[in-house]
Amino acid sequence: xxxxNFTEQLRxxxxxxxxxxxxxxxxxxxxxxxxxxLLREQDGDTTAVFRDLDIAPGKIRQKLEETLVPGPxxxxxxxxxxxxxxxxxxxxxxxxCVRSQVGAVDTAQLLVGLCAEEKGIAxxxxxxxxxxTDVARDAVSRITGTTVEAPPPVVHVPDVVSVTIxxxxxxxxxxxxxxxxxxxxxxxxxxxx
Numbered sequence: 784x785x786x787x788n789f790t791e792q793l794r795x796x797x798x799x800x801x802x803x804x805x806x807x808x809x810x811x812x813x814x815x816x817x818x819x820x821l822l823r824e825q826d827g828d829t830t831a832v833f834r835d836l837d838i839a840p841g842k843i844r845q846k847l848e849e850t851l852v853p854g855p856x857x858x859x860x861x862x863x864x865x866x867x868x869x870x871x872x873x874x875x876x877x878x879x880c881v882r883s884q885v886g887a888v889d890t891a892q893l894l895v896g897l898c899a900e901e902k903g904i905a906x907x908x909x910x911x912x913x914x915x916t917d918v919a920r921d922a923v924s925r926i927t928g929t930t931v932e933a934p935p936p937v938v939h940v941p942d943v944v945s946v947t948i949x950x951x952x953x954x955x956x957x958x959x960x961x962x963x964x965x966x967x968x969x970x971x972x973x974x975x976x
Contacts, residue, residue, distance in 0.1 A: 808854030
């Protein structure tokens with residue numbers, strides 16, 4: 784995982800996520816399993832965040848349990864695969880670790896990552912409880928005393944269907960090219976004498 788350090792507490796949560804998936808009879812580890820395992824933690828920054836924001840972890844657990852459908856209960860192995868959303872949560876957690884300039888990814892960064900993923904079951908339930916990415920990030924910053932760098936601005940590049948370039952030379956000749964993308968247009972211009 785890109786050379787990042789995970790704290791022991793975070794490692795316990797990830798192991799607990801697999802246990803939750805097995806308990807529910809699921810053949811994968813999703814964001815919902817990660818959140819259920821995170822809610823089992825009794826101490827640490829995440830517990831302090833919930834307390835600070837007056838969010839009852841038990842209510843979140845109850846909402847998750849009501850939302851989840853148990854699997855068929857087939858025996859599952861110890862190496863359940865992570866869903867793409869759960870993997871994205873881990874990537875976002877690592878990004879949050881860099882942004883907050885801490886030495887290891889911990890449960891606080893995991894909580895922000897769960898919120899930041901936005902589309903998984905965990906993010907939806909956390910949003911239902913009033914915990915968005917910004918709210919989680921602010922609370923974590925207050926509790927841990929870390930300063931979070933602002934995320935880089937999102938640059939929206941409009942959909943480009945094609946680019947037409949007209950080159951007029953000193954001799955009066957004109958060349959017109961229609962290219963499929965901005966990148967192709969740049970490459971074309973670089974190749975021109």
